[in-house]
Amino acid sequence: MNQGLQGLEISMFYLTLVAYFLSMVLYWVWLGVKSNILGKFATALTIIGFAGNTVVLVARTVIAQRLPLSNGYEFILTFCWGILAVYLFAEFRYKLRALGSFVMPIPFLLLVFIVMKMGPDERVAQAIPPALKSQWLTFHVVTAMLSYGAFAISFGLGLMYLLKTRQGVTNQKDGLISRFPAAEILDDLAYKVIGFALPLLTLVIITGAIWADYAWGTYWSWDPKETWSLITWIIYTGYVHARLMYGWKGKRAAWMAVLGFVAVIFTFFGVNYLLPGLHSYA
């Protein structure tokens, strides 16, 4: 049965990759040609990709008989799932299709990274070390998935805001930018999304600390991953303070949303591939 499931997992992985790629391209084309059919196609492909992503994760859960939260390959797929879940919610709730052009490249590039950089041995379900056998791992990674996913959305919104308010295009009636919602709505939404993601990031750090305390007897050891999650937290805390106390809205807030997500990506990727530490398996 496992072989069949493995085949399903692999084929669904490539289906997801293709669907994310096509939906990204269609979102771009839709911005230019403004055909509603194309927009609907883009959304449909996103949903197909999301479904494929879900099947990959479920198949992996059945094969490994544990949640798919234990190595780089599984984390990336879970991260993509988080981005898509928050994105699809945002697209339907706020009718924000244009956001897809900015968000979809992220899961697509993450999956490309798997294809380019991860060998088959890194992609199969592996035995997990005793330290990873903890229910806190589940809380830790699930909250990270949603939080990082939401930060990806705020990044997309930040980029849209910056493009929308570029000098000379604010009132442009035609062109790509006209598909974007009003600048203040983008700004407001980015704040809301960060308002959702920041408490979750706090929970990611706290659950990680509780888990580390159980596993290693140290709730905080200034491991590079921990330190970078703290730096990310400080950037978004700075965003909230600047906005609430100094009225930092618009461009400066958008830049901070973009910068914050760069820190998220570095925490997720850079730390593992560039710096040493306890999170070597993640």
Added chain:
Amino acid sequence: MNENPKSWTDKLWYLFSSMKMGLALLGATALTSGIGTILPQTELEPDRAEAVSRIWQVLGFTHVYSTAWFRLLLGLLCVNLLVCSMQRFSGTYNRTFKPRPPQNGNDIPQKLRQEIKGSTENLRLKTEKILRDRGFRLIGEESGESWSFVAQKHHLGYWSAFIVHIAFVILISGAILGMFFGFKGTMMAAAGTTTALKNINLSKGTVTQDFGVKVNSAEDRFLPNGERDNWYTNLSIIENGRETASGTLSVNHPFTYKGVTFYQASFDHGVHLTADVTGQTMPIYLRNQGRPFRFPNTDLYLFIGGMMGSPQQPVILFQIYKAGNSQPIQSGQLSAGESTNVQGQYKVTMEGYAGFTGLQVKKDPGVTVVWLGSGLLLLGLMLSFYWRPLLVSGILEQEGRLTLGMASGKIIGQTETEFGKLLSEIEGTNSKERAGLTTDLELKERVL
């Protein structure tokens, strides 16, 4: 905030009550801790840390997180947060628990404000009923010819910033408590041996408790599919020669006794032997290819070169070395129960295999405080984003003119919508007809 500080205490207070200072300290913390992840740290990579330029070492960047200046930075941040919180305490308290109806038009929120005309009696009844129905707590005040009111909802939300800031200070206090009143160390012990807590390898603090830790068993267990299950250690606490507690621990499942926690950190295979000399028997526990054992009063060393066989039929390879010789002077193989004579001085008997358990031992009275701080931090953030306080206040004048305004946290867009809905209800009209206010529908249209 004191805008014209005079004395140096005022100046200091003014400096620490500034949020800019807080943000600058947070930024400095982020920057320096980030540098600490890029430069090799002595604790993680001592060799690489030694190799970086001397200036980084002198400034402490090869051990950032334990330097005095990094701790000072966190300390100053705590002082800043405390001063800011104290500064705001009475304001927040009054806003939450002693709201006052507006005395004049200036006290009514300016940004979202509207005037409604109608019958005085009707407007007052409607305003009171609608606000109460919407869950607002309303306080009214008659003053001469007019009636003024203040109504609040989610008023505990005013405390969000206070809670977040104090939580951070509590967190750091927990860490300091652990630093001064706790200890941390490791022990590696074979099944069957007892180690006094005072004899563990300490890396931080001092041990005040006096009890022994007896390792009853240490096992490396595997699942039927061949994957490692976990390392398990069964231990007993020995106090005054009596066993006072016992338990089994494994990775992720520590064991705690009188505030001292034992964590399963590593495991190694080893051997249990006995040595007979002049009729006395002494136990020997040696790790496979680990440190050799020196026979008392001799310059002979026993080294375990390999473990063969199975736990049921154990077989070992041993070597005897003499100080100063790099080659063994005796070697051989022993099965369980077999003995060998060591240079005519000792008789060594192989008893069986013995697991060696590696434990991390820690006492940290600050952990509970850290969890309390973490919980409060989360609570404060949740309040700040999901329990936004709403305030509506207004004055109704005798001639039937109601001026009311709304203020909330900081999200104007959403508050506008809510204010629009409130006005519609009071007026009994459709808010779309009102210029200058945005409705839900309009917001959606703008998004589209």
